[in-house]
Amino acid sequence: MKKTVHVVGAIIENKNKEIFCALRSSEMTLPNYWEFPGGKIEGDETPQEALAREIKEEFNCEISVGRKIEDTTYEYEKVIVRLETYLSVILKGEPTALEHAETRWVPRNQLMSLEFAPADIPAVEKLIAEK
């Protein structure tokens, strides 16, 4: 049976209403797809705690986690991913990509021009529809 992993992604928005998007590197699982950065929830972490930890680990900055945007489950070839995404803002620091291949700040109406991981598409569509 396929394993289900519970993943959280941060939809970080700046003052210009742009959203922080990160390109998974060729060394990561699901390489070369754009994503909302984050990762798997560990132990008894809340989604908010997991997100803050992952963003600190992967981008060396501090975020504040706000409202939930989407909660979708997507079945990949080898794994089932439950992805919860939360709107977030940067509290401290500038995000520096420590593991990702590239990062970009993108206005909502241009999100579709990036090739997002399939599990992220419902969140992308919701963000575009909101504005």
Ligand SMILES: Nc1nc2c([nH]c(=O)n2[C@H]2C[C@H](O)[C@@H](COP(=O)(O)OP(=O)(O)OP(=O)(O)O)O2)c(=O)[nH]1
């Ligand atoms: N972080 C994140 N992962 C996503 C998104 N969309 C999506 O399908 N995924 C998938 C990719 C991975 O299979 C899984 C999370 O992996 P991860 O690489 O971020 O987390 P991790 O460091 O804890 O895990 P790993 O790659 O070492 O196995 O969820 C997304 O928007 N953000």
